[in-house]
Amino acid sequence: MQSSVTQSDFKAASRQTVNLAPADLPKESGRFDLPIALGILAASGQIPVESLAHREFAGELSLTGALRPMRGAFAMACGTARSAAGSSASGEDRTDFSQRNPELYLPAASAAEAALVPGVDVFGAADLPSLCAHLSGDADARLSPVAAPPVSDQISAAGPDMADVIGQRGARRALEVAAAGGHHVLMVGPPGAGKSMLAARLPSLLPPMTDDEALTSAALLSASLSGFSPAQWRQRPFRAPHHSSSAAALVGGRNPPRPGEITLAHLGVLFLDELPEFDRHVLETLREPLEAGRITISRAAWQADFPAACQLIAAMNPCPCGWRGDPNGRCRCTPEIAARYMRKLSGPLLDRIDIQIEIPALSPAELSARAADSGESSGVIAARVQQARERQLKRQGKTNRELDGREVDEVCRPDNAGESLLREAGERFGWSARAYYRVLKVARTIADLAGVDTPNASQIAEAVQYRRVFASA
Template sequence: MTLAIVASRALDGLDAPAVQVEVHLANGLPALTLVGLADTEVKEARERVRAALAHSGLGFPHNKRITVSLAPADLPKESGRFDLPIALGILAANEQIDAARLARYEFAGELSLAGELRPVRGAIALAFAARRAGAQRALVLPWESAQQAALVDGVVLHGARHLMDVVGALQPGDEAQPLPRAERSPPGPASPGPDLRDVRGQAAAKRVLEVAAAGGHSLLMIGAPGTGKSMLAQRLPGLLPPMDEDEALASAAIASLGSKGFDLARWRVRPVRAPHHSASAAALVGGGSPPRPGEISLAHGGVLFLDELPEFPRLALEALREPLETGRITLSRAARQATYPARFQLVAAMNPCPCGFLGTPAGQLRQCRCTPDQVARYQGRLSGPLLDRIDLQVEVPTMAPAELMRAPEGEPSAAVAARVALARERQLRRQGRINAELEAADVPLHCQPDAAAAALLQRAAERLGWSGRGLHRSLRVARTLADLAGADAIGVAEMAEALQYRTSVVGR
């Protein structure tokens, strides 16, 4: 036999299209040629495969001309995931393993020079694609990757630690040694995060945090340094309900595409991403060739915390506008396009001015010395369209030391999380999604205020010059406040509170 075909998969965003690794042995000058739009990492497989076969005691056809074709030819191939199928194709073409058994599996794995199998990026996406294709073949992955992929039901998964483990399973007849199945092993309970009881005072800010958690609303906190903005943001994940199965799988699949992969200990734990303010637009939305997910996609189903918001590059901030509205991001390049989900909850914090002390009570040592022009330029770094997409905007005031020392311990996160869970249950029963994710057509159906509340909203919108988007977002926030109160209709009290959170404190 001089031709062998091995099934594998590439990565294309969250999809994993099928790839046939065809290996042909022919007489001629000894060489190993790779074709099929392979990038540099794939081409380097020639040396890894040669060394791995030699160190594993397997015969390499040194006197043959070896041609490896990765089909389809127009699909870009990247990373070392094709090392294992290329090595098995060479062995099958050289009649060292059973080709009939080989056809029962799909393979992906990077080889070390000693033949050990290293994890591959996007293991969960590979399992998803195999399930969508009908799972006609079992999937063989490095052991660490197989444990991640086992989170996807409906796919037969095998894990291997060394090339020889796979070769042993592909021997003819009774000589075959079956590979172990990879089964889902749920991790232990996650360690609790920071508790809201640690935040003393700031009752208004904690109320807004509860509203944001209950409805999934975006939040901007403005205050002087040290008022507790970062402490509050770090405690938001502890107020959110656990992820359901679909949310957890989507989040894990995106994380598996990142450079660090997915940590099994984070299963069903909402992701929290907090990039530094020097992050570029590509770091936030994703990019590269092939396009990889950025921070907003890695935060899918969780929280994206942007501290020092005006210090981020303007392009990076403006890139948030479409994902905040649509819940997804499409990365287009000259040769490829990838779409990633980006349904994240934005929590941002900023100072009111460059020095940070604008509005500090008189008599305190640190007073603002910024000119009105400096304040206007600083706050002007946030565009109107971006602020229009942030549902809740709240000031976090400076507390006097004596007031802070007297303030009692705050309410624990568990108590607030229980109220948040009840509010979210009401939303899911009523409309099948949380309030922040309501489409424009759904707002009149589920967020209808009573006559007095509607009149109040209309007067406020006319006086403040709100857009249609601002009007709808206020209705969504008012609906969340009614859900927290257990009310069926939006009344004047809920509408007045929603208007208070919608009135921007930036630019005053």
């Protein structure tokens, strides 16, 4: 922040006016406290004006002069690095700073996350006096750049593992396919069948985040109310909002617009448990972002475009009581009540969910045979997922879920036997054009996992099985 107030003005005036321009830019939170204070101190001659050159400051000041932690530190560091890179690319004169990283000064409690951003020297200050002493050149008060926290152990830290799941081989296979192609999944099953447990393990199957993906995800989380912790670095987001969430909480809103859960789950997983319990209007707001991978929030004076390329994993019971089809006869719901419950989800929303599977309840015998269950670990499955993703990126530069209609015709077309089976299934189940193409995309992913160039009848049959739950609902 710069100030046009001179030292003589301070001698003659007892009040100072600070102008935050441009006026139409939102000024939220207390992060402007520190630059305002430094501008006044520099204008009054208490710190050298030249000490502020080519440096960025942000932070909230308490009445004691202590610097309080703030939201968005990581995002600010990204902006600082991007601005410096733009200045270098445009040939802007940076004098003796041309060979140095830009400097960003933040509260000490917020500096660690910002230090993860390459190309920026981040300094953390505990209070205003210590920062002023540093800027004034006091040799005894020099601040050192904050070192980026170690993240190698955090990246490889053991999380929820697929090996913990008992049985449910069909569901585990479906999640492998979903992870390989980035497909959305809906799981239908009774209480305690393991739906939430399976969903929590999907991030462990996804490929490691690239540098750009890690920076993007961390910047979005940093600007959110929940904030970003260095422990989350390079970890796929897993967001699980409660079914009482509003549309603004799920897809974004307020004025000015703020991102919602679908944006905070960008490049990760959005898990919606008890899907029919969400308000129908709230669920319908997911339709466009699930298709496009982005969402635009418009208000009278504001418009914001947020990324929303996440994987939706949803779970629900087959009826209000949850026990439809139970062999012990625990369900007391009539067929009409059960059908009405399933119809809480609209056809257009279901069309956008590629994989829809049933999760059966495990019997006591299956639970007691845990030691005999030889389920693969997440690491083994993730290796296959990574190979399938590499095939997709090499072939089309994106995941199979992101293919448009023309690209589906080019890369997903099956052989003659598969084409015949797909046509027969589409006519039998009355699929829409969107559902038809979704099945093709899933079949293409199954073929990628098998290392096959052209989907065959076997892979088409497996993809068709993943869309039969609501065929008769």
